[in-house]
Amino acid sequence: MLALPKRKLRCSFCRKPETQVSRLIGGAAGGYICEDCIGVCNKILDAAPSPFKSWDELSEEQLLSSIKASEASVAALHSLIHTLVEALRKREVSWTAIGKALGVSRQAAWERFS
Template sequence: MKAAPARRLRCSFCGKPDKEVGRLLAGPKVFICDACIGVCNGILEAVPATFAGWDAMSDEQLLGALKPSAATVDGTRAVLQSQVETLRRRGVSWEAIGSALGVSRQAAWERFS
């Protein structure tokens, strides 16, 4: 009897295969890689656990939240760039990428090429 091919694991968030990421953390039918965990941690650091709104925070607290917020944006941007680069290597058109993002082909090309 022929053995079934091994199933390749992927991060459920960025889509990278297990061979391209450090480690994958498993959940019920999902996996998350180190990089995506870092993005999630940045989001959690940016918003206090007992968030009562930006107006309830002092100037110092808001200033302290800027760096983690910027890191979250940078991390999310890096994940998106990686996804687009993977799609392009697979030969997916700028038209399809733009459509998936809700922008024109030209806008997708200008943003990610």
């Protein structure tokens, strides 16, 4: 009888496999989140005032404290995109297909990620 290979679990946010994260927490809907992504979420929640008011109603201190967390979010998403492109390139998916998915030319995709 053949044993099925164990499916590698991944963070649903950054797509890192369970072997590259310290902890992975599963959700009821089948998604997972790693400790790094939880850290990013906590930074966002700490900085984002709740309930949300319009930007005009926030103090300069509140706006200033949101900048760092916003920057961390951008960095996390940037890292996620790179991880996805790396995974696609490992599968030998073409720069043309990656560029098309990003809405840019093959050349622009290659210049940005290679």
